[in-house]
Amino acid sequence: MTNHFNDPGPAKGTIRSRLLAARRACAPELRARWSAEACATLLGWIGDADMVAAYASFGTEPDTGPLLAGLRERGVRVLLPILENDMDLSWGLYTGPDSLVRRNPPGGIRPSPIPEPSESLGADAVLSASWIVVPALAVSPSGMRMGRGGGSYDRVLARIEASGSVARPRVAALLYPGEMDVDVPVEPHDRPVDLAVAGESVRRWH
Template identity: 50%
Template sequence: MRYNRRANDPDKRSLRGEILAVRKGLTADDIRVSASALARQALGLRELEHARTVAAYVSVGSEPGTLALLDALRARGVRVLLPALLPDNDLDWGRYEGPDSLAPVRHGGRMTLLEPAGERLGPDAVTEADVVLLPGLAVDARGMRLGRGGGSYDRVLARLERAGARPALVVLLYDGEVVPRVPEEPHDRPVRAAVTPSGVQRFG
């Protein structure tokens, strides 16, 4: 996958649409193979080597698959936190205890998400994470991440900043989703690294 965007293209919407169109063309086998490779690459991150708490997410649809990575982290004894979407698009958090601890939750007319079925720990639980694994659609050479536009993770990053928390921020992507430039806004924050099925790219 390759995205040839002009460096000064300010249109996040068109870039999102371009990337989502390519992802939509992925087969179930493409996603499965990529998920396995992504987990192998991510588990080699030095930031995850000694992490005690990791905030992550459950992939849906054609997103880079995360379940293999979540299970591998849990097998290491890592405390894995997963988000639960709140009505205002903020995120609560719960602990991942294996695939049976997830429940499908339908959010209005939007897609169904797999969320932790157990105790809710509150939106501030993410401030305890040593590493935050972020979803995204693209990242550029500065580490600026393009999300889906819902604003949930903008709130997470703002909450971390207010709390003075400094976890390692890592975005999980497919190969080819590291682009020359992502349009940015004042509230956007760079990530430390991007993990794709073929490797790790660090920024800054």
């Protein structure tokens, strides 16, 4: 995947569409290799953390399976998000694939494609994590994250900033090559990440 999106002019929706199309056009085996490389690289940065908040990937997102498995092998407590009715996220413990369920999404009819923990520890549980790994479609040269537009993770990152904790979670985004250093329009609710990993490449801002 190559970076053809460094034009700040287009609206976010246009940029998202192009990024998603590039992901779909990429060979599954190449996505799998890049995902494995990114997860291994991020595990090296996370080190011996006690608790990490992450997410269960779906569709063409970088596969977080190797990351979740690697964290559990180290004995790290893992939190995964639960989408609430107001589109905010609460968090529950991940103890393996059997600990996840597919819920009916807010206002939806069919079960969500994203598996979630069966029990919530609340929205503030993420504040106890050393790291939070967030999904992203792109990260800008200044570390600003572009998501899918739902705003759920922007609220989480705003909550972390508002906590005022000196030991706040470090925020990392998993990407594919070509999705780093993308110039994207920035809105007031957008929040930066501390680290972006794409394959074996890493960018650090804090």
